[in-house]
Amino acid sequence: GDSVTQMEGPVTLSEEAFLTINCTYTATGYPSLFWYVQYPGEGLQLLLKATKADDKGSNKGFEATYRKETTSFHLEKGSVQVSDSAVYFCALSPNSGGSNYKLTFGKGTLLTVNP
Amino acid sequence: DVKVTQSSRYLVKRTGEKVFLECVQDMDHENMFWYRQDPGLGLRLIYFSYDVKMKEKGDIPEGYSVSREKKERFSLILESASTNQTSMYLCASSPGAGYTGELFFGEGSRLTVL
Numbered sequence: 001g002d003s004v005t006q007m008e009g010p011v012t013l014s015e016e017a018f019l020t021i022n023c024t025y026t027a028t029g030y031p032s033l034f035w036y037v038q039y040p041g042e043g044l045q046l047l048l049k050a051t052k053a054d055d056k057g058s059n060k061g062f063e064a065t066y067r068k069e070t071t072s073f074h075l076e077k078g079s080v081q082v083s084d085s086a087v088y089f090c091a092l093s094p095n096s097g098g099s100n101y102k103l104t105f106g107k108g109t110l111l112t113v114n115p
Numbered sequence: 116d117v118k119v120t121q122s123s124r125y126l127v128k129r130t131g132e133k134v135f136l137e138c139v140q141d142m143d144h145e146n147m148f149w150y151r152q153d154p155g156l157g158l159r160l161i162y163f164s165y166d167v168k169m170k171e172k173g174d175i176p177e178g179y180s181v182s183r184e185k186k187e188r189f190s191l192i193l194e195s196a197s198t199n200q201t202s203m204y205l206c207a208s209s210p211g212a213g214y215t216g217e218l219f220f221g222e223g224s225r226l227t228v229l
Contacts, residue, residue: 032215032216034217036217036220042222042223043119043205043220043221043222043223044158044205044207044218044220045220046217049216049217051215089157089158093215093216093217094215101146101165101209101214101215102146102148102160102163102173103217103218105157105158106157107155107156107157108157108158
């Protein structure tokens with residue numbers, strides 16, 4: 001079945017440092033890929049997504065590129081801020097919708113950014 | 116904007132109590148989901164529903180049931196709460212057939228069972 005493996009945390013960085021959170025997946029066909037963010041005490045919000053190979057999703061300075069050859073969707077940001085402290089989840093969806101449509105999530109990576 | 120509302124942000128219940136967690140979405144979505152979130156385990160799907168009165172088991176349905184009497188409302192029921200059901204519960208929704216995009220999440224309900 002489908003699965004998502006993401007970098008174990010926690011990750012602690014200083015403000016303005018470069019961030020990479022690794023995500024690899026196993027799926028049949030051509031899934032869509034997502035990064036969600038969960039700020040303390042809140043639900044999950046979509047951060048970015050990519051729906052086909054070589055697509056780059058971007059939002060709020062974060063980027064991730066859908067790499068089919070390496071089955072990866074690594075999250076990057078050039079200069080993190082204290083406000084980026086959150087839990088980040090990588091997820092995938094099957095390439096066909098239907099009555100059994102659902103997402104598969106990674107276990108999450110806790111990021112703490114210190115001033 | 117899609118809004119998914121969970122009725123209670125924080126609940127404290129006793130072992131053996133019956134617990135209802137309510138979720139309402141306002142975008143006429145066909146699909147609704149209940150996940151639980153635990154440190155180190157990520158999100159695990161409990162149940163989902165793709166239509167009124169329809170339900171499907173997810174990965175960890177034991178100890179839970181659900182109800183979907185109206186399209187906009189999806190309830191999670193713990194018939195007899197136990198301490199190992201202490202967790203964060205997340206409701207989500209999405210459009211129906213043919214949709215391959217993201218899920219829309221509520222704020223979460225943190226349940227503590229004593």
